[in-house]
Each structure stands twice: as structure tokens, then as C-alpha cells.
Amino acid sequence: MDGLIEIFLFCGVICYFFNLRPNKMVDVLSTRLQEVYAKWETRTEMTRNAEPTTTRFSLDGLRRAGQQFHRRKIQDREQSRKVRESSLYSIKETEPLAPLIKHRASFLHYCCRTCTPASRDTLVKSVLKQQQQQQPYGINILLVPPGSTLFSRVFNYVSCVLSFKRYDYPMVTGTVLNDEKLKDAIKLTAWETANNEGCSEEKALAKAKARARNILLQMESRCSDTLLKIVSWLVYKLLPCFLQSAVMLPTQIELLKQADDTGLPLVLLPLHRSHLDYIMISFLMVANNIRNPLIAAGDNLRIPFFGWLLRGLGAFFIKRRIDPESGRKDLLYRATLQTYIMESLRAGHNMEFFVEGGRTRTGKPCMPKSGILSVIVDAYMDGTIEDAFLIPIAINYERLVDGNFVREQLGQPKKMETFTSTIKAMWSTLMGRYGIVKIDFCQPFSLREMVKTFQAQQNKLALRNPSERPLKYTMSNSSLYGTDVIVEEQRQLVDSIARHVVYDSSKSMPIMSTNVVAFLLLNKFRDGCTLDKLVETFDSMRQELEFADNNVAFCGESVDIIKHALDILGPGLVTQQRQEITEAVNGDQSYKSNVVIAIRPVSILPNVIELSYYSNTMLLYYVMDSIVVTALYAELQSQLNNPIAIAENNITVLQNSLLERALKLCDILRYEFIFCRPCQELRDIVIETIQNLSHKGIITQKEQVYLEDELWSKRYARNFDDSSDEEYSREREIQKIEYKLSLKPEHSSRMEFLHTMLRPLIDTYTCSAFNLRKLVDRSLSERELTQEVLSEIKTKVDGGVVSYGESLCVDPIKNSFRLFEKWNVLECHMQDNVKILYLKEDCDTAAATKNVYDTIAPFKWVRNMD
């Protein structure tokens, strides 16, 4: 009924503002009423036919859906390859908009904004038809097809928004405050307060109750269906002002709907790049008639008006750091948060949170934080939910609407969000051009299945090695206070899931045109190149990425894509200059002048830090190759420095030494990358990478030579084979395998490219290790030590000792401190909310800090290419 009232009111307002004649309005109204009636009838019919119990989730069904999704994804990609050559180009070249259309369907929105209404209609229809047939690179979700009724034609977006499914978003305040576990936590806190402050128990209890209530009121979401619809309309209207398109594969929407139909909670886990992430995801959900999730947002976003708005769109606010209350853990806060999440899940809400915590500052995914995930896992263990679908999501932007993180990476503290800064940021965003956004939903996976697999794996491990305890899951009654009390085994499980999610979503991160261009410019053409050369290299990288089935988010002619990317990156990051080149022809007898476009990355500070943000996304796809090549350089230092060995073309390396080096480097960069899924063996991945390099001819396997007794033992092992012997012989074989380095120029240049991409990080780690000596016999705050490392890197960059300006970056410096803590070299404690770092007692010497430096420094070695 309230739907009808809304429509009447809305029509009245429209009539008033647009001075529409009442008879026209009657037409519009009657159509709308018919629609509403039809919907109401269908709903009533559905309710009548509904089964008395909730639909149970069928795993087989989902598996089938998953397989179908994969098949369709592969088909989509296959088709897209063909489409590039044929059908998208079938639009007549004479059509004035053809050059624009033929790039890709997602450029559609751009076309629509630049052409006349008449041609726009034709264009929209033709491209939408093509999208329906092919949908190779996804559809632009900001676009609404023209409606059939007068009303939906005149008010296309309003009518679309009004057609979205209506949901109730129940509040859980009462249930949370009446929860027995929370009551216990209140009593415990009151008891502690009474003991510590010496007040009466009643007073302490009242105080604790009031505080729990206050925490909940500050935290909880007030999601409103109406507000979601208004904001969806705004998204339709405003986003196209600064975005060309927001692209998504329809097959993924289908899968999402199927997962939603099971009635189980959906837990959306996006990688966090921008504040636009949660707006895009909510918009997508609402526009596809899926229940909007409750979104865990940092309390830094609880700012006047926008805080209220976000709350209405589903945000619930959590502290970024659960601060110790007067030196102790804030148990009450944790209990309230945990109960709120549990009760929201029980009430049927979907959830969304950013497993990385904040937005990535470097362009690479951050290491996951398992806080909220542990509550979800706990809710499953507890039986609060029978299962949940975890959905990793990757969103990528051609240009980040949030600006850049250069200030923070240079050591300045983050500017906190305020009402004025948000308004300013929104204004400048509306005035800018940010290209395309692509959203990729990974295949949902069942939490229950994940837990089962993990348990089975742990039990297998325990069988193999009885000293390792198998996992036992305790009911989470003990886990009243969220992340702190979870048993160690469960922590391991939560960590594995979190790493799995980050790994999966980063693997399906859409690769934008700006990523590839920035990556090539920084790692291959740092001194600049011609447009033709860039196009050639771009083409071959594109083929490589497509061949490896990576999520390439662009199509069309490479030259157009590059020009578009350069335009989006802008002259602050990449310069373009017309240059005249004179070439000798006819054996130096005459000369020919050519005008070429020279493209150069702006590799000076601070611009290069921003450019490296875009380039870093590509690191994920090359990191293992780069690790092995860097390890190879470190291993072959002396041979590569030896002109005789080079002249004899006999530079060799044992697979085992290479493997160990590579594993050491993986250990050094453990907080920079997730190298494989938690269920995979890193060792196997490194061996596979070595073999891949060998297939590409960069290294070639030498023939194995066995001594007589070794051959005999091999034969013996074959006769009396059991699994341990098998493992032993595999080990022996790995040790025996020897590779010869190819010195061919094309291979050397490929190696150099792979080596260059990790150099900035290794330089940062080396400088950080070098600065550990400043902690001998004293302590420094994390901020002070970071500043010391930054100023040293700055001096070295200025002096040319460090070649890459992007080494000047706070995040890897902080990660290196975490590494040194992991290596038991550093220790830290919190003092007045400041992290104080100092060397561990047995490492508090210059020699010990030099050892750390010596472990990292070999990877810094540079090959002389002359």
C-alpha cells in the first residue's frame, strides 16, 4: 500500500514541477498501477505457493551453477576474441559514431553523452542488442535501456529505480541488548570496574549497560530501502559525469542471484581500492534485486551528514583499532560488535566488509585482517547460521577517484575525512575524468565446505605427522569477545580463508589499460619510447595476459587503448611529445625526417609514486617469475661478473640452490605478496615457475649425469617403491637438476624486465635493514624509524645510488619492520598509543643488524648489461 502512496506523491510532484497535463498523467499512472497490481498478484501467488520451510541450500545445485559459470566465462572470453575481429566491427564504418562504438560496448555510455538524442537511441539499441548477443567484456551497469511506456521513457531512471525490489532491513538493537552473552560481558566489565574504581556493583552495572547501549547506537546501521533507491537514482545520474562506464559480466550477476536465492547470507569481501567500492557494490545489489548488505565501515567515516547517509545505505561503524580501555582490552566493545554481527546474520542480513582493512596505498592488495571474518566463522561454528556464501570481489579503476596516496607514502599522516573535505573531494571528482571501472565477482564459495576441506587437510597432515595436533573445533561459547578468544586452530582457519579470499580476488583483479601502460613505462621504457614501440610491447603483453586467461578489461585497437590510457593518466604522470627523427636512407646518401610521438613516464618524485600505484597492479601477474629471476641473479652474481664464464657461455645453476634462494626471497617479501593459496605448497609453485622459465628458454635444463652407484640406487628405489622413497628420490632429483643461463639478447632483456619490477621493493627493504643499526642500544617509535629510512632513501635517490623514486614508500617500510619482528630481530610495545620499536636482546648489536642486511642485500645485485 505504501508503494502506491509513494507513486501518487511522486506523480504529484512531477506534475507540479513539469507542468504536465493531468490526462497524460492519468495514462502514466494507470500503466504504473497496472504494473504494481501485476507485481502484487505475482507476489501473492508466490506466497501462496511457497513451501512452509525456507529453501535449503543445495550444494550440488551451486556446484552445477559454478561449473556453468566457468563454462560461460570461458565461452565469453573465446567469443570476445572472435568479436574483436568481426561483429563489433560490423557496424558500418560510414556511421559517424562507428570509431567510438567499435572499441567496446562499455564505451557506450561515453558515446551516449557525446551524440545527439536521435543517433543516441539508434546507438543504444544497436549496442545493447550486441551486448545481449555477445557480452564479451560485460555490460555498462550505469545504463538503463529505454523504457516501453511513456512514463519510463520520460523518466527512464526514476521508473527503473521504482521497479527495484523492495526489502525490509530489520534493526536488531533489542535482540543484541538482550543477548545472554552480551549480558555476561556487561556483568564482567561491571565487575572489573567495581574492582578497579572501587564503586558499587549496581553503579558499575548501570554504567556498563549504558556503555553497551551507547556503543551499539553509535555502531548500528539504519539501512533504508527508500534511501537506497534515491541514491541508486543519483548513481545513475552522477557517476556518468566522471566515469565512462562501470562494467560487469552478466554471468556473474546471474551467479550472485543464484547464491542469493538459496536464502543463505552472502558475505561480500571486496578488495578495497576506493570509497566508491561500497557505493558500486550496493548499487549493483539493489539494481539486481538482491538484498543490500550491511557494510562494516571505519568510524572515520562517521562524519556529519555523510555518516548519516552511509548508515542509511547499510554502513555500520566500527573502530579502526579496538583501543585498550585504560590499558586493557575493550571487552565490552568486542562483545557488542560480535553480538551485533551475529544477530544481523541471524536476522537474514547480507554482510560486506573489507578484508584488507583500509584502501590499498600501493596498488597491491594488502595482507588480510581477519577480525570480522573470525566473527562470521564463529557464527557458523556456533550454529547461528547454517552456512554462508563468501564472495571475493575485485574492483579496479582506470583512474582512482579518491586522488592519490602520495602524501601518506611520503610519511605524512592521513588527513582525516571531514564534512568539508568530503564535499570538496566530491566536487573535484565530478569535474574529473576517470575512465572505466570494472567489477569482478569471484565464484561464491560455501563457508561450510571451506571449513570441511580445511579440517580434512589438517587431519591428513596430522596423520602424516602424528606430532601435529588435528584440529578440534570448540563451540564458540568461549569466543564471546570476538577475535581475541578464538582458539589457535580456529585462528589458523580464519587466516587461511582470509588469505584465500585475497589471493582469489587479486587473481581476478580486472587489468585496466592504465595498469599495463604504467607498468610498461616504469619497467621497460623508463627513459621513454615512441608510441609505435609502446604499441608493439603493449600488444605482446596483452597477448600474454589473455593467453594466461587473466581478466583483461579492455578491447579494441592497442593504439587507441594506449591513447585513452595516456589521456586518463594525464600529463602529470606521463608526458607525450612530438619529435622529429632524421634517418639515413639509401646507404647514408639521403636523409628522411619522421615525426614520432615520444612517451615518457614522469619518473621524478613525487609523481612516480602515483604512477607506480597503477603499475603495481600488474606485479601480481609477474611476481613469481620476478622472484625466480631475482634469485637467479643473486645466485649467479660471481659468474655473471666473470667475463670468462660469459665468453664461454657456461653459466649454470643447480635447481636446488635456485629454489632455496627463491624461497628466501619469498620469505623476505611475505608481507608484500600472497604467493599462493594457503592450500598450495610454495615450494611446488617455485619449481613450476623455474620450469616455466626453462620452457621459455631463459634457462635450459642440462642433461643429468648419474654416477654408477646413483643409477643402481635409482633402480633399487624403483623396485621397492613406497611413498617415502618416492619423496626421497624426488628430492634427490631436484638437487641434481642443473640449468644453464641463456645469454641471448632477447632472453637477457626479458630477465632484466622481470628483475626490474621488484627492484624498488628490494631497495626499500635493504635501506630498512641498514637502518636497524640505529636501534642498537636504544628504542625509536615506528614513526621515527620510518622517517629515518625515508630520509636515507631520499638521499640515495637524489645521489643516484637508488635508481627508483618509488622505493620511497611508507607501506613497504612498515612491512619490513613486521618482517624483522617475525625474524625475531625486532620487538615492539605500545606506549600511549605509539608503537615503540627496539632490537631483541640477543640482536642488540651492530653485527646482528648487519646479518639482517646481508640476508637481503644479495637480491639487490644489478647485472651489467653492457
Ligand SMILES: O=P(O)(O)OC[C@H](O)CO
Ligand atoms: O583507506 P582508509 O584507511 O582511509 O579507510 C577507508 C575505509 O573505507 C574506512 O572504512
